[in-house]
Amino acid sequence: MRNRAPLALTVGDPSGIGPEIAIDAWRRRKEFALPAFYLLADPDLIESRAGSSSLQIALVAPEEAEARFSDALPLVPLAARLIDKCGIPDRANAAGIIESIDRAVEDTLSGRAGAVVTCPIAKKPLYDAGFRFPGHTEYLAHLAERHGHAAAMPVMMLAGPDLRAVPVTIHIALAEVPKALTTELIVRTAAITANDLRGRFGIAKPRLAISGLNPHAGEGGAMGREDLDIILPAVLALQRQGIDAFGPLPADTMFHPRARATYDAALCMYHDQALIPAKALAFDETVNVTLGLPFIRTSPDHGTAFDIAGKGVARCGSLVAALKLARQLADNEVTTA
Amino acid sequence: MNVKVDDAGERPLIALAMGDPAGISPELAARLIASPRVAAAARLVVIGDRRILEGGAKAAGLMLGIATVESGVIGPAASPVLIDLRNLDPAAVTVGEATLTGGTFAVENFSYALRLAEAGQVAAVCYTPLNKKAMRFAHPGYDDESRFIQELLQLTGRIKEFNVLDTVWNARVTSHIPLKDVAGQLSREAILAEIRLTVDCLKQSGVEAPRLLVAGLNPHAGDGGSFGMEEIDIIGPAVNAAVADGFDVSGPLPADTVFLTALRDGYHAVLTMYHDQGQIAMKLIGFDRGVTMLGGLPFPVCTPAHGTAYDIAGEGIANPLASEEAVLLAARMATAAHNRGGSA
Numbered sequence: 171m172r173n174r175a176p177l178a179l180t181v182g183d184p185s186g187i188g189p190e191i192a193i194d195a196w197r198r199r200k201e202f203a204l205p206a207f208y209l210l211a212d213p214d215l216i217e218s219r220a221g222s223s224s225l226q227i228a229l230v231a232p233e234e235a236e237a238r239f240s241d242a243l244p245l246v247p248l249a250a251r252l253i254d255k256c257g258i259p260d261r262a263n264a265a266g267i268i269e270s271i272d273r274a275v276e277d278t279l280s281g282r283a284g285a286v287v288t289c290p291i292a293k294k295p296l297y298d299a300g301f302r303f304p305g306h307t308e309y310l311a312h313l314a315e316r317h318g319h320a321a322a323m324p325v326m327m328l329a330g331p332d333l334r335a336v337p338v339t340i341h342i343a344l345a346e347v348p349k350a351l352t353t354e355l356i357v358r359t360a361a362i363t364a365n366d367l368r369g370r371f372g373i374a375k376p377r378l379a380i381s382g383l384n385p386h387a388g389e390g391g392a393m394g395r396e397d398l399d400i401i402l403p404a405v406l407a408l409q410r411q412g413i414d415a416f417g418p419l420p421a422d423t424m425f426h427p428r429a430r431a432t433y434d435a436a437l438c439m440y441h442d443q444a445l446i447p448a449k450a451l452a453f454d455e456t457v458n459v460t461l462g463l464p465f466i467r468t469s470p471d472h473g474t475a476f477d478i479a480g481k482g483v484a485r486c487g488s489l490v491a492a493l494k495l496a497r498q499l500a501d502n503e504v505t506t507a
Numbered sequence: 508m509n510v511k512v513d514d515a516g517e518r519p520l521i522a523l524a525m526g527d528p529a530g531i532s533p534e535l536a537a538r539l540i541a542s543p544r545v546a547a548a549a550r551l552v553v554i555g556d557r558r559i560l561e562g563g564a565k566a567a568g569l570m571l572g573i574a575t576v577e578s579g580v581i582g583p584a585a586s587p588v589l590i591d592l593r594n595l596d597p598a599a600v601t602v603g604e605a606t607l608t609g610g611t612f613a614v615e616n617f618s619y620a621l622r623l624a625e626a627g628q629v630a631a632v633c634y635t636p637l638n639k640k641a642m643r644f645a646h647p648g649y650d651d652e653s654r655f656i657q658e659l660l661q662l663t664g665r666i667k668e669f670n671v672l673d674t675v676w677n678a679r680v681t682s683h684i685p686l687k688d689v690a691g692q693l694s695r696e697a698i699l700a701e702i703r704l705t706v707d708c709l710k711q712s713g714v715e716a717p718r719l720l721v722a723g724l725n726p727h728a729g730d731g732g733s734f735g736m737e738e739i740d741i742i743g744p745a746v747n748a749a750v751a752d753g754f755d756v757s758g759p760l761p762a763d764t765v766f767l768t769a770l771r772d773g774y775h776a777v778l779t780m781y782h783d784q785g786q787i788a789m790k791l792i793g794f795d796r797g798v799t800m801l802g803g804l805p806f807p808v809c810t811p812a813h814g815t816a817y818d819i820a821g822e823g824i825a826n827p828l829a830s831e832e833a834v835l836l837a838a839r840m841a842t843a844a845h846n847r848g849g850s851a
Contacts, residue, residue, distance in 0.1 A: 421786075446791075447791055453764075
C-alpha cells in the first residue's frame, strides 16, 4: 500500500523560487485539486518566505501529512538549517538542500512517501560545498544504489498534456551528440521508457516514435548516415524485443497533432529536439519525470530562477503539474504492481 | 522597374503558378481565387490549365469565377485572371503520385510566372506546393526552388530561404547538411552575413526597424560553456559585431524558448543554427499557416511551407490558410517595394 502515501516535496535551492512555488501551490490546493504532499524544509525559512500574508504550517511526520493538508502546509523539518538569502545562492545551504533530497528518497523507498517531487537546485553552490554529481538526476540514481538497488540508468522524460518526449542524449554539446549516440544507448533508453510507460503510466502497449538525427531523417543517407547506421538498427532491435517502436522519423514533422496521435512517447536524439516541441506545446505545464529509478520522481521543468526569487512573480504551474503527475504515477504503480 | 499594380493602383498583381497537380495544389489555387482575404490584398494572375483548375474548384466545392486572358495581355480588370497554358489534360493526371507529366506541368507554370515577374508584368510570384521527385523527372538536376530560379533567370546573387510564421521570420545558418557538420560550419562571418541578409529582406518587406533574436547551438545555449563553446567563441561575438554595426540583434538564446520569446516580444526574425532547430518550432506553432519566402531576388517569391499532401488529394479538405498567408506576404512585400518606388 506504500503508494497511497503522500508525496515528498524537496525544497530545492532556498535562494531560488522553490519555497515560494511550494507555498503558492499549497495555498491554491483546492483550485488545483492537489494531492497531499509534505515539504522537506526548514520551518523558519518557509515562514520567512511566506511574507506578510499568514501561512498555516504544521510540523508533521510523513504519516500525518495527509490529515493536515487541508488546513496547514505539512512540513517535515530538516536537521540542517537553511538561511534565507533570496536570489543569492549560498554554499552554506548545500547541506540542507541535499538532506531534503536524501530524506525524500529515503521516505519514498521505505513507503512513507508515494513519490519524490523535487524543486530546482543550482549546481554551483552545491559544487562549492563539495557535491560531485553532474546534476539532480545522477544524484538520485546514486541514492537508489546507496539504498541497495541495482545500478540504474536514469532516463529523463518531459511529460506534458500533449507530448511525452525522452531525449537520448541530454546535457552535452551538439557537436558531441553524433559521437555519443549508439544503437545500444537508444535501445536501452527506449526499453526503460517502454517499461515505465507500462508500469507507471498504465499504458499496456506503449508506442514509441523514434526521431532521426539529421534534417529529414537524413533523406536516405543524403544528409548524414546516423539515421540508417545507428538509429534504424535500434528501431529494428526494439521491434524484435516486442516493443512497438517505429522510425527514424523527420524531427520537424513528428510533433504535429496527427503525428502525435500515433505514439505514446517520442524518443529524441538530443536535448533541444525534445525540449523545443515540449516547450512550444506546453510551456508552463511540462513536467520532468525521471524514469528507470526504483522510485517515482517528478520535478517542474524550470530552474531556480534566482533573478525573480522573492518577487512574487514565479508561477507554480509546472510544480502543480509535477505534483499531480507524481500522484497519478504512484497510483498506477499500485494498480499494476 | 515599377511594379505592376491593378487599375486602382492599390493591389499588386501576383502571379500564382499552379503546382503539382497530383496533390492538393489544384484545390488550393481554386480556394485562393475565391478568398476574400487574397482579393483584398492582391490581384491574382493564375498560371496553369483551366481544366485542372476546374477540377480543383470542384474538389473544393467552389464555383470558379475567373476570366481567361491571352498570354502577356493581363488587362486592367479588377478581378483575378487566368493565363491558360492548356498544358495538362486532367485524364493524364495520376492522383497521389509524382509523375513526369505532373512535374512538367508544374515546371512550365512556375517558369512562366517567373518570366512574367522578370519582365515586370507582375510584382511577385506565388506557387502552390511542388513535388521534388516530380520536379526531378521534369527537370533533371533539379535541386530546390532557389537553384531552379537562379538558373532560369541567370541570377548570380545568393537566394535565401526564409520560413515565415505570422510576423516572425526564421532564417538558418546551415540547412540541409548532416548534424555532425553543423558546428564546423558555423563562423562569425557566416552568422553576420545571415543577420545582414535577414535585415535586408525584412526591410524589403516593409519592416522599417527589424529586431532579431539569434539562437544558440547547444542545450541551454551552452550554459556558460558547460555544454559547448560555440556560443562563447562564435555566436556571441557575431551578435556583438552586428550590434556594433547598428543592428538590433540579441542572443545567443536557448533554442527551446527563442521562438516563444520572439512571438511574445514582437521580434521580426529568429536566426537558427541548423535545420530542425527552427523547423520543429515553426511547424509546431503554425503547421497550418507557415510560409516559405525566397529572399534576395528582384521580386518576392512565396509558397506555403507544407507539401503536396498526396494523401488527401481531391478530398476538398486541404486547409488554404498557409497559401493565403503566402499571397498576403508577397503582397505586403510588393506593396512596400512599390511605395519605395523601386523593385523588391
